[in-house]
Amino acid sequence: MRDPRFWQHDGIVPTLLRPLSAFWRAGTCIRNLTITARHPGCPVFCVGNFTVGGAGKTPTAIVLFELLTALGRTPHFVSRGYGGSILGPHRVDPNNDRAAQVGDEPLLLAHHGPAWISRERFLGAEMAHAAGADAIILDDGLQNPSLIKDCSFAVVDSHYGIGNGQVMPAGPMREPLLSGLEKVRAIILIGDQTPKFITDQPASVPVLRAQIEPINGADFANQKVMAFAGIGRPEKFYDSLKQVGAEIVKTQDFDDHHVFSKHELISLRTQAEQLGATLVTTQKDLMRLPMESRDGISSLDIRLAFDAPDQLSTIVKTVLANG
Structure with a gap:
């Protein structure tokens, strides 16, 4: 599902939908009152956002993993496993598990470090701690009340911001700003706006400002590419390809977390061949x-680079020092 255009501005449609937003907020309040939050016994760092859709949580979680590892910790990722069939708790096996089972984001995270999926976030964190984790990186879950977080970051796409600032369905917000x-220790603002x-x-x-940097951009410089993406905001991916000097001859968008059929892949390959282009995705x-x-x-691989890395490091060290 793509964000509706009216989420980006005020107008008649958001105004008409505001009563439904009140029901959304009421449901959230009831959920928060009926769930007891628990702590897994080691520091929990949450990487979330204020809105639905892609903002850059996954590369942020990877940076946190690398930082915690450099500080001598043994961090594990914990995710809901959106898009996967396994309820968990389950430790993701990057060599044998498939995205249809565990979700695409946990599978990507598992290529960087130990990753768990669990519909019940606390149980996943508890299992990770029992397996040797002395720090948890919660991928998403800012609005999840079941797990006590020691430090939460809100990741924001600087070009999109918070849209019209309205709570779903009148806008993209998961909760009022x-x-x-x-809930958050800091905002991680990705982009130059x-x-x-x-x-x-x-x-x-x-x-904390940060930028998305391509890792293998040289592979696509001066190359004709056909780009396709099934992410929240595919235009960010296309912009990254342009920045590395790729010649994009065609793009094709799919819904976020789209499961590609054999027919679709055949069609994509056929189109790329006819255009004399390399097929590239995220x-x-x-x-x-x-x-x-x-x-x-091929895929354009990316990483997150902070304008001032010491700012993030200082926050993380403070949280660890406080137990």
């Missing part, structure tokens, strides 16, 4: 393709 800001809500809340929480989309279906399809 003020309640979200109360400054959304209005940041300038409106200058003293609320620290803002890392997460590649995770959703069976190994036997990946021949001839």
